[in-house]
Amino acid sequence: MIKVLFVCLGNICRSPLAQGVFEDLVKKKGLQDHFYADSAGVSGWHRGEPPHELSCRIAEKYSIDITKQRSRPVTTGDKFEFDYFIAMDQSNRSSLIKEFGVDPEKLYCLREFDKTAGDMDVPDPYGSNLASFDDVYKIISRSVEQFLNHLLKKIKL
Numbered sequence: 001m002i003k004v005l006f007v008c009l010g011n012i013c014r015s016p017l018a019q020g021v022f023e024d025l026v027k028k029k030g031l032q033d034h035f036y037a038d039s040a041g042v043s044g045w046h047r048g049e050p051p052h053e054l055s056c057r058i059a060e061k062y063s064i065d066i067t068k069q070r071s072r073p074v075t076t077g078d079k080f081e082f083d084y085f086i087a088m089d090q091s092n093r094s095s096l097i098k099e100f101g102v103d104p105e106k107l108y109c110l111r112e113f114d115k116t117a118g119d120m121d122v123p124d125p126y127g128s129n130l131a132s133f134d135d136v137y138k139i140i141s142r143s144v145e146q147f148l149n150h151l152l153k154k155i156k157l
């Protein structure tokens with residue numbers, strides 16, 4: 001079982017979408033026995049909250065239900081639990097190394113898997129409108145798909 005933790009700042013906008021897209025793809029491919037995903041924030045600002053209303057609405061537009069997720073901060077124990085840490089931006093990536101002791105070898109920025117990316121960061125849509133959340137969804141969706149393909153090649157499934 002490969003365990004993946006998707007990480008952003010608040011764990012209410014971007015990483016819940018990444019978790020939702022990943023779980024949806026894994027389910028559609030019938031690979032639930034091979035992959036486990038969770039998401040967390042480098043801050044605990046929104047601990048216990050459901051994902052942002054606009055993230056929920058955009059996920060629903062693409063037939064993915066993320067409403068049951070709840071925000072949680074990254075813990076120092078996560079580095080022992082997870083095989084991959086997928087940061088939404090370079091700031092999250094550096095927090096994971098400096099504050100949570102995550103091994104850089106297990107750590108990627110999600111857009112490293114986005115072939116069209118000129119920028120390594122998934123933009124933070126917090127405070128913006130539904131169209132921005134839709135743009136963010138599209139970035140996350142194509143990147144997560146490439147990330148899963150990368151994993152499938154590695155484990156030769």
Ligand code: 4NP
Pocket residue numbers: 008009010011012013014015045124125126
């Ligand atoms: P996220 O977005 O990191 O994608 O969940 C944010 C959520 C909340 C805040 C910032 C970004 N905030 O400042 O509370």
